[in-house]
Amino acid sequence: MPLEHFRIDDRLVHGQVVVGWGQPLQLRFIVLVDDGVASNDWERELYRMGTPPEMELLVETVDSAVARMPEFTARTDAGMLLTADVATMGRLTAAAPAIRDVTIGGLHHRPGRAACLSYVYLSDDEAAGLGAIAARGVRIAAQDLPASSPMPLDDLLRERGA
Amino acid sequence: MADASGPRAVVAGHAGFASGIVSAVGKIAGRPEVFIAVSNEGLDLGGVEQAIRGALDAHGARVIFTDLPAGSCTMAARRLARLDPSIAIVTGVTVTTLLDFALGDGVSEPDLQRAAARGRESITVVPASGGHGAA
Numbered sequence: 001m002p003l004e005h006f007r008i009d010d011r012l013v014h015g016q017v018v019v020g021w022g023q024p025l026q027l028r029f030i031v032l033v034d035d036g037v038a039s040n041d042w043e044r045e046l047y048r049m050g051t052p053p054e055m056e057l058l059v060e061t062v063d064s065a066v067a068r069m070p071e072f073t074a075r076t077d078a079g080m081l082l083t084a085d086v087a088t089m090g091r092l093t094a095a096a097p098a099i100r101d102v103t104i105g106g107l108h109h110r111p112g113r114a115a116c117l118s119y120v121y122l123s124d125d126e127a128a129g130l131g132a133i134a135a136r137g138v139r140i141a142a143q144d145l146p147a148s149s150p151m152p153l154d155d156l157l158r159e160r161g162a
Numbered sequence: 163m164a165d166a167s168g169p170r171a172v173v174a175g176h177a178g179f180a181s182g183i184v185s186a187v188g189k190i191a192g193r194p195e196v197f198i199a200v201s202n203e204g205l206d207l208g209g210v211e212q213a214i215r216g217a218l219d220a221h222g223a224r225v226i227f228t229d230l231p232a233g234s235c236t237m238a239a240r241r242l243a244r245l246d247p248s249i250a251i252v253t254g255v256t257v258t259t260l261l262d263f264a265l266g267d268g269v270s271e272p273d274l275q276r277a278a279a280r281g282r283e284s285i286t287v288v289p290a291s292g293g294h295g296a297a
Contacts, residue, residue: 010206011234011237013232013237014237015233019230047237050231052232107206108205108209109206110206
Protein backbone atom coordinates (compact mmCIF):
# COMPACT_ATOMS: atom_id res chain seq x y z
CA MET A 1 0.00 0.00 0.00
CA PRO A 2 1.74 3.20 -1.12
CA LEU A 3 1.06 6.78 -0.04
CA GLU A 4 -2.74 6.75 0.26
CA HIS A 5 -3.41 8.67 3.44
CA PHE A 6 -3.53 12.46 3.36
CA ARG A 7 -4.35 13.84 6.79
CA ILE A 8 -4.99 17.29 8.23
CA ASP A 9 -3.98 17.22 11.90
CA ASP A 10 -2.86 20.23 13.93
CA ARG A 11 -0.72 17.98 16.15
CA LEU A 12 1.17 16.60 13.11
CA VAL A 13 3.33 13.67 14.31
CA HIS A 14 1.76 12.34 17.54
CA GLY A 15 0.33 9.24 19.19
CA GLN A 16 -2.72 8.73 16.96
CA VAL A 17 -0.56 8.99 13.86
CA VAL A 18 2.41 6.82 14.82
CA VAL A 19 0.52 4.28 16.96
CA GLY A 20 -3.21 4.50 16.16
CA TRP A 21 -2.71 4.51 12.38
CA GLY A 22 0.96 3.64 12.17
CA GLN A 23 0.78 0.17 13.64
CA PRO A 24 -2.32 -1.29 11.92
CA LEU A 25 -1.36 0.20 8.56
CA GLN A 26 2.31 -0.65 9.06
CA LEU A 27 3.27 2.87 8.04
CA ARG A 28 6.89 3.06 6.95
CA PHE A 29 7.09 6.73 6.01
CA ILE A 30 5.48 10.03 6.94
CA VAL A 31 5.61 13.10 4.72
CA LEU A 32 5.18 16.15 6.94
CA VAL A 33 4.32 19.17 4.78
CA ASP A 34 4.74 22.48 6.54
CA ASP A 35 6.70 25.47 5.27
CA GLY A 36 7.47 26.63 8.82
CA VAL A 37 8.73 23.27 10.10
CA ALA A 38 10.71 22.65 6.90
CA SER A 39 12.60 25.92 7.32
CA ASN A 40 13.47 25.38 10.99
CA ASP A 41 16.24 22.90 11.90
CA TRP A 42 15.10 22.58 15.51
CA GLU A 43 11.46 21.91 14.58
CA ARG A 44 12.52 19.33 12.00
CA GLU A 45 14.61 17.57 14.62
CA LEU A 46 11.73 17.72 17.14
CA TYR A 47 9.44 15.81 14.80
CA ARG A 48 12.20 13.41 13.85
CA MET A 49 12.64 12.56 17.54
CA GLY A 50 8.89 11.88 17.76
CA THR A 51 8.94 9.44 14.86
CA PRO A 52 9.51 5.75 15.68
CA PRO A 53 12.73 4.29 14.25
CA GLU A 54 10.85 2.00 11.86
CA MET A 55 9.29 5.01 10.10
CA GLU A 56 11.06 7.44 7.79
CA LEU A 57 10.13 11.09 8.27
CA LEU A 58 10.33 13.40 5.26
CA VAL A 59 9.80 17.08 6.05
CA GLU A 60 8.82 19.11 3.00
CA THR A 61 7.61 22.55 2.00
CA VAL A 62 4.46 22.63 -0.12
CA ASP A 63 6.57 23.24 -3.22
CA SER A 64 9.04 20.43 -2.53
CA ALA A 65 6.21 18.04 -1.63
CA VAL A 66 4.47 18.76 -4.95
CA ALA A 67 7.74 18.25 -6.82
CA ARG A 68 8.37 14.93 -5.06
CA MET A 69 4.77 13.64 -5.17
CA PRO A 70 5.41 11.20 -8.06
CA GLU A 71 8.29 9.73 -6.05
CA PHE A 72 6.15 9.41 -2.91
CA THR A 73 3.19 7.85 -4.70
CA ALA A 74 5.44 5.38 -6.52
CA ARG A 75 6.72 3.90 -3.26
CA THR A 76 5.39 0.46 -2.48
CA ASP A 77 5.57 0.79 1.31
CA ALA A 78 2.76 2.42 3.29
CA GLY A 79 2.93 6.14 3.92
CA MET A 80 0.92 9.04 5.29
CA LEU A 81 1.13 12.71 4.37
CA LEU A 82 0.36 15.26 7.09
CA THR A 83 -0.47 18.94 7.10
CA ALA A 84 -1.34 20.96 10.19
CA ASP A 85 -4.00 23.09 8.52
CA VAL A 86 -6.61 23.27 5.78
CA ALA A 87 -4.78 26.00 3.84
CA THR A 88 -1.65 23.86 3.37
CA MET A 89 -3.72 20.87 2.23
CA GLY A 90 -5.60 23.21 -0.11
CA ARG A 91 -2.35 24.34 -1.75
CA LEU A 92 -1.22 20.73 -2.08
CA THR A 93 -4.42 19.43 -3.63
CA ALA A 94 -4.45 22.33 -6.09
CA ALA A 95 -1.00 21.39 -7.36
CA ALA A 96 -1.02 17.61 -6.90
CA PRO A 97 -4.01 15.90 -8.59
CA ALA A 98 -2.80 12.56 -7.21
CA ILE A 99 -4.50 13.44 -3.93
CA ARG A 100 -8.04 12.05 -4.19
CA ASP A 101 -8.94 11.60 -0.52
CA VAL A 102 -8.27 13.78 2.50
CA THR A 103 -8.92 12.87 6.12
CA ILE A 104 -9.39 15.44 8.86
CA GLY A 105 -7.72 13.81 11.86
CA GLY A 106 -7.72 16.71 14.30
CA LEU A 107 -8.41 20.44 14.23
CA HIS A 108 -8.93 21.40 17.84
CA HIS A 109 -10.75 24.21 19.56
CA ARG A 110 -9.48 27.71 18.99
CA PRO A 111 -11.23 31.11 19.11
CA GLY A 112 -13.14 31.65 15.88
CA ARG A 113 -13.73 27.97 15.26
CA ALA A 114 -17.08 26.21 15.69
CA ALA A 115 -17.50 22.60 16.82
CA CYS A 116 -18.28 19.82 14.33
CA LEU A 117 -16.96 16.84 16.32
CA SER A 118 -15.01 16.53 19.57
CA TYR A 119 -11.79 16.61 17.54
CA VAL A 120 -12.85 18.87 14.65
CA TYR A 121 -13.53 22.59 14.98
CA LEU A 122 -13.67 24.78 11.88
CA SER A 123 -13.57 28.51 11.22
CA ASP A 124 -15.54 30.03 8.35
CA ASP A 125 -12.34 30.24 6.28
CA GLU A 126 -11.48 26.61 6.99
CA ALA A 127 -15.00 25.45 6.07
CA ALA A 128 -14.72 27.38 2.81
CA GLY A 129 -11.22 25.98 2.22
CA LEU A 130 -12.49 22.42 2.61
CA GLY A 131 -15.33 23.21 0.23
CA ALA A 132 -12.80 24.42 -2.34
CA ILE A 133 -10.78 21.20 -1.98
CA ALA A 134 -13.93 19.11 -2.39
CA ALA A 135 -14.87 21.11 -5.49
CA ARG A 136 -11.71 19.67 -7.11
CA GLY A 137 -13.24 16.22 -6.77
CA VAL A 138 -11.35 15.30 -3.61
CA ARG A 139 -13.30 13.21 -1.10
CA ILE A 140 -13.04 14.62 2.43
CA ALA A 141 -14.03 12.97 5.68
CA ALA A 142 -13.25 13.35 9.36
CA GLN A 143 -11.80 10.26 11.04
CA ASP A 144 -9.44 10.37 14.01
CA LEU A 145 -8.65 6.63 14.22
CA PRO A 146 -9.02 3.60 11.93
CA ALA A 147 -11.78 2.11 14.10
CA SER A 148 -13.86 5.33 14.01
CA SER A 149 -16.60 5.80 11.42
CA PRO A 150 -15.58 8.42 8.85
CA MET A 151 -17.89 11.44 8.69
CA PRO A 152 -18.17 12.93 5.18
CA LEU A 153 -17.59 16.67 4.73
CA ASP A 154 -21.25 17.47 4.08
CA ASP A 155 -22.29 15.88 7.37
CA LEU A 156 -19.42 17.59 9.15
CA LEU A 157 -20.51 21.00 7.91
CA ARG A 158 -24.11 20.22 8.90
CA GLU A 159 -22.88 19.45 12.44
CA ARG A 160 -21.09 22.79 12.44
CA GLY A 161 -24.27 24.59 11.50
CA ALA A 162 -26.42 22.69 13.98
CA MET B 163 11.48 27.15 42.85
CA ALA B 164 8.96 24.45 43.77
CA ASP B 165 7.49 24.49 47.26
CA ALA B 166 8.89 21.40 49.05
CA SER B 167 5.44 20.48 50.34
CA GLY B 168 3.63 21.30 47.08
CA PRO B 169 3.71 20.02 43.52
CA ARG B 170 7.17 19.15 42.20
CA ALA B 171 6.17 17.86 38.77
CA VAL B 172 3.58 17.96 36.01
CA VAL B 173 2.20 14.70 34.64
CA ALA B 174 0.86 15.19 31.12
CA GLY B 175 -0.84 12.62 28.95
CA HIS B 176 -3.66 11.55 26.69
CA ALA B 177 -7.30 11.81 27.80
CA GLY B 178 -7.64 10.91 31.52
CA PHE B 179 -4.23 9.22 31.80
CA ALA B 180 -2.59 11.87 33.98
CA SER B 181 -5.42 12.28 36.48
CA GLY B 182 -5.77 8.50 36.68
CA ILE B 183 -2.13 7.74 37.33
CA VAL B 184 -1.80 10.61 39.81
CA SER B 185 -4.88 9.33 41.61
CA ALA B 186 -3.34 5.84 41.74
CA VAL B 187 -0.09 7.20 43.19
CA GLY B 188 -2.09 9.10 45.77
CA LYS B 189 -3.89 5.94 46.85
CA ILE B 190 -0.65 3.96 47.08
CA ALA B 191 1.79 6.49 48.50
CA GLY B 192 -0.56 9.09 49.91
CA ARG B 193 1.20 11.95 48.17
CA PRO B 194 -1.01 13.11 45.29
CA GLU B 195 -0.03 16.73 45.98
CA VAL B 196 3.40 16.08 44.44
CA PHE B 197 1.91 16.10 40.93
CA ILE B 198 -0.26 18.32 38.76
CA ALA B 199 -2.19 16.38 36.11
CA VAL B 200 -2.59 17.86 32.62
CA SER B 201 -4.64 16.33 29.78
CA ASN B 202 -4.16 16.99 26.08
CA GLU B 203 -7.89 16.38 25.49
CA GLY B 204 -9.35 18.76 22.91
CA LEU B 205 -6.15 20.79 22.57
CA ASP B 206 -3.89 21.47 19.62
CA LEU B 207 -0.13 21.42 20.13
CA GLY B 208 -0.04 25.08 21.17
CA GLY B 209 -2.85 24.47 23.63
CA VAL B 210 -1.03 21.50 25.19
CA GLU B 211 2.10 23.62 25.51
CA GLN B 212 0.14 26.40 27.18
CA ALA B 213 -1.57 24.01 29.61
CA ILE B 214 1.72 22.44 30.71
CA ARG B 215 3.42 25.85 30.96
CA GLY B 216 0.56 27.15 33.12
CA ALA B 217 0.82 24.17 35.46
CA LEU B 218 4.60 24.51 35.77
CA ASP B 219 4.52 28.22 36.41
CA ALA B 220 1.70 28.04 38.94
CA HIS B 221 3.85 25.92 41.25
CA GLY B 222 7.44 26.55 40.21
CA ALA B 223 7.80 22.93 39.10
CA ARG B 224 10.45 22.11 36.50
CA VAL B 225 9.86 18.39 35.89
CA ILE B 226 7.43 17.01 33.30
CA PHE B 227 6.41 13.36 33.14
CA THR B 228 4.68 12.31 29.89
CA ASP B 229 3.01 9.13 28.70
CA LEU B 230 4.03 8.49 25.11
CA PRO B 231 7.51 9.44 23.83
CA ALA B 232 6.01 10.32 20.41
CA GLY B 233 2.86 11.94 21.81
CA SER B 234 1.73 15.53 21.67
CA CYS B 235 2.46 16.08 25.38
CA THR B 236 6.08 15.08 24.87
CA MET B 237 6.36 17.28 21.79
CA ALA B 238 4.93 20.22 23.75
CA ALA B 239 7.22 19.49 26.70
CA ARG B 240 10.27 19.44 24.43
CA ARG B 241 9.30 22.85 23.07
CA LEU B 242 9.03 24.21 26.62
CA ALA B 243 12.38 22.67 27.59
CA ARG B 244 14.00 24.32 24.63
CA LEU B 245 12.91 27.74 25.93
CA ASP B 246 13.70 26.92 29.57
CA PRO B 247 16.78 24.68 30.02
CA SER B 248 15.89 24.13 33.69
CA ILE B 249 12.97 21.90 32.62
CA ALA B 250 13.55 18.13 32.64
CA ILE B 251 11.32 15.57 30.91
CA VAL B 252 10.73 11.88 31.66
CA THR B 253 8.73 10.03 28.99
CA GLY B 254 6.90 6.68 29.12
CA VAL B 255 5.93 7.21 32.74
CA THR B 256 4.56 4.34 34.86
CA VAL B 257 3.02 4.17 38.33
CA THR B 258 6.31 2.80 39.65
CA THR B 259 8.22 5.76 38.22
CA LEU B 260 5.89 8.24 39.89
CA LEU B 261 5.92 6.35 43.20
CA ASP B 262 9.70 6.53 43.33
CA PHE B 263 9.63 10.24 42.56
CA ALA B 264 6.82 10.96 45.03
CA LEU B 265 8.48 9.14 47.89
CA GLY B 266 11.78 10.91 47.35
CA ASP B 267 12.20 14.63 47.69
CA GLY B 268 14.57 15.49 44.87
CA VAL B 269 14.22 16.78 41.35
CA SER B 270 17.83 16.35 40.23
CA GLU B 271 18.83 14.33 37.19
CA PRO B 272 19.98 11.36 39.34
CA ASP B 273 16.58 11.42 41.06
CA LEU B 274 14.84 11.31 37.69
CA GLN B 275 17.18 8.62 36.33
CA ARG B 276 16.47 6.45 39.37
CA ALA B 277 12.70 6.92 39.03
CA ALA B 278 12.87 6.07 35.32
CA ALA B 279 14.96 2.97 36.04
CA ARG B 280 12.41 1.81 38.63
CA GLY B 281 9.71 2.15 36.01
CA ARG B 282 11.65 0.09 33.46
CA GLU B 283 12.47 -2.59 36.03
CA SER B 284 8.81 -2.91 37.03
CA ILE B 285 7.72 -4.12 33.60
CA THR B 286 7.86 -7.90 33.60
CA VAL B 287 6.14 -10.75 31.85
CA VAL B 288 4.76 -13.57 33.96
CA PRO B 289 4.32 -16.38 31.42
CA ALA B 290 1.03 -18.25 31.34
CA SER B 291 1.33 -21.37 33.47
CA GLY B 292 -0.76 -23.29 30.92
CA GLY B 293 2.21 -23.36 28.61
CA HIS B 294 1.15 -20.89 25.88
CA GLY B 295 3.81 -20.96 23.23
CA ALA B 296 5.32 -24.16 24.57
CA ALA B 297 6.32 -26.77 22.00
